[in-house]
Amino acid sequence: MADQKTIHNSNRTIIFDNYMENMEERPLILISNDDGVFARGLIELIEVIRLFGDIVVVAPDSPHSGMSHAITVERPIRIHKLQQEDGLVIYSCSGTPVDCVKLACSKILERLPDFVISGINHGANTSISVLYSGTMGAAIEGSIHGIPSIGFSLDDYSHEADFTRAKKVVARIFQKVAEYGLPDGICLNVNIPKGEVKGINFCRQTRGKWMEEFEKRTDPHGRDYYWMTGYFNDAENEARDTDTFALLNGFVSVVPVTTDLTAYNAFQFMQKWKF
Amino acid sequence: MADQKTIHNSNRTIIFDNYMENMEERPLILISNDDGVFARGLIELIEVIRLFGDIVVVAPDSPHSGMSHAITVERPIRIHKLQQEDGLVIYSCSGTPVDCVKLACSKILERLPDFVISGINHGANTSISVLYSGTMGAAIEGSIHGIPSIGFSLDDYSHEADFTRAKKVVARIFQKVAEYGLPDGICLNVNIPKGEVKGINFCRQTRGKWMEEFEKRTDPHGRDYYWMTGYFNDAENEARDTDTFALLNGFVSVVPVTTDLTAYNAFQFMQKWKF
Numbered sequence: 001m002a003d004q005k006t007i008h009n010s011n012r013t014i015i016f017d018n019y020m021e022n023m024e025e026r027p028l029i030l031i032s033n034d035d036g037v038f039a040r041g042l043i044e045l046i047e048v049i050r051l052f053g054d055i056v057v058v059a060p061d062s063p064h065s066g067m068s069h070a071i072t073v074e075r076p077i078r079i080h081k082l083q084q085e086d087g088l089v090i091y092s093c094s095g096t097p098v099d100c101v102k103l104a105c106s107k108i109l110e111r112l113p114d115f116v117i118s119g120i121n122h123g124a125n126t127s128i129s130v131l132y133s134g135t136m137g138a139a140i141e142g143s144i145h146g147i148p149s150i151g152f153s154l155d156d157y158s159h160e161a162d163f164t165r166a167k168k169v170v171a172r173i174f175q176k177v178a179e180y181g182l183p184d185g186i187c188l189n190v191n192i193p194k195g196e197v198k199g200i201n202f203c204r205q206t207r208g209k210w211m212e213e214f215e216k217r218t219d220p221h222g223r224d225y226y227w228m229t230g231y232f233n234d235a236e237n238e239a240r241d242t243d244t245f246a247l248l249n250g251f252v253s254v255v256p257v258t259t260d261l262t263a264y265n266a267f268q269f270m271q272k273w274k275f
Numbered sequence: 276m277a278d279q280k281t282i283h284n285s286n287r288t289i290i291f292d293n294y295m296e297n298m299e300e301r302p303l304i305l306i307s308n309d310d311g312v313f314a315r316g317l318i319e320l321i322e323v324i325r326l327f328g329d330i331v332v333v334a335p336d337s338p339h340s341g342m343s344h345a346i347t348v349e350r351p352i353r354i355h356k357l358q359q360e361d362g363l364v365i366y367s368c369s370g371t372p373v374d375c376v377k378l379a380c381s382k383i384l385e386r387l388p389d390f391v392i393s394g395i396n397h398g399a400n401t402s403i404s405v406l407y408s409g410t411m412g413a414a415i416e417g418s419i420h421g422i423p424s425i426g427f428s429l430d431d432y433s434h435e436a437d438f439t440r441a442k443k444v445v446a447r448i449f450q451k452v453a454e455y456g457l458p459d460g461i462c463l464n465v466n467i468p469k470g471e472v473k474g475i476n477f478c479r480q481t482r483g484k485w486m487e488e489f490e491k492r493t494d495p496h497g498r499d500y501y502w503m504t505g506y507f508n509d510a511e512n513e514a515r516d517t518d519t520f521a522l523l524n525g526f527v528s529v530v531p532v533t534t535d536l537t538a539y540n541a542f543q544f545m546q547k548w549k550f
Binding site for chain 1: 353455538
């Protein structure tokens, strides 16, 4: 595995226009997603991110929506090289989005990538969805490895979604991260509205939850099974600094995401507990 | 679905010794895990938690370690009632630990449970492992539903592990949560040392990461596959307020866990970004 510190520092000093002129300094960019290696959002992401560096794609061989930060420990993992051309190599992987990043960083790539970019997800990953999202799982895993990482999602589930505006947003935000880097251990959760983009807002994660409504069916053999469905319940409709508010109002939401889940403000609550 | 507010408020006012005397007020406790419904840690947990309320177990039908906060969206889910006796019903579920909690809350139980207890996991879930852990996925899902929730892990992978001390710890911490409740949206990540227990410490999550070492093998058909292995890299050996430090020194670690992943201290870093 490459010397992470050197690479990490080098990211901080990259000036975007410079490495465009000098091909030897083109960054190595790992791309993954959770909709699978054949998803349109991935192809659109490759198209825009290729402008900025050499790309290695390691993405699941099938859809892995809702896989969160899951890793594969009970089964072995397989990878297949699907495509190789100048500046672009594509692998499919039988594992989860997080497996893809782990395998890329420790086995496939000769050095740690300079960036991990995940998406473009078909559908938003605002609010509590950041916890369930495989797209964000991959980006968060990149940040755990100390690599500046971004997860992109478009608020449109349709396969015919228009990615034109989304790709411009991806380019603008990628350039900022390339220029300034990101604080250690922090990645970005970026959600892009479906229609016209009015601007790009830094936001916090909305408090809310998914309300499940499992649909019960009976199979041809008379046995019951359940399909998970549900709708999102926004617990703070009035707040204006949240990611769901931004997205609903035509703005791109950018939420910095931490991997430290400690609820520091809860320590006071537990002070009275005597063991 | 039951009226969550009423139940949630009732948790806050429960005095543990009181509901022990009045069986009509026994709380409804949902138990899950990630090692599967036949795991020893689950049976030990049922044994101790049964003292405190009526138990419904909904646990995966097979081991789901490393499943994090994953949900099943691409496949239907099946459940089977395995056992029913006075004050104890056990279901197996084909889904993830988080699926188990969602299905229990929206389909299996007649009302929201008063507590969600997950574990006892075979192996520690300190530091960054909280992100990968299915045990903690179930507990975190409970907290998203507004239910006081705890994930318990024992720092011993052995099937022959001694749970005697662990069960005493489970009882003591459960009683505190039953008496005081937990702040809304916060659950507890509890890790119990293998040997003698010197005390119970409130801690923060250690900064660290798993270093992967994928083992490459070749199957009988000549095709390569990988097994994920690895070791934990503690990024802050010197810190004394972390969960790994507590566990290493014979103390139970109790980390309050939030579902708000916003890195609030990163906003300042991005102030200079002009879009």
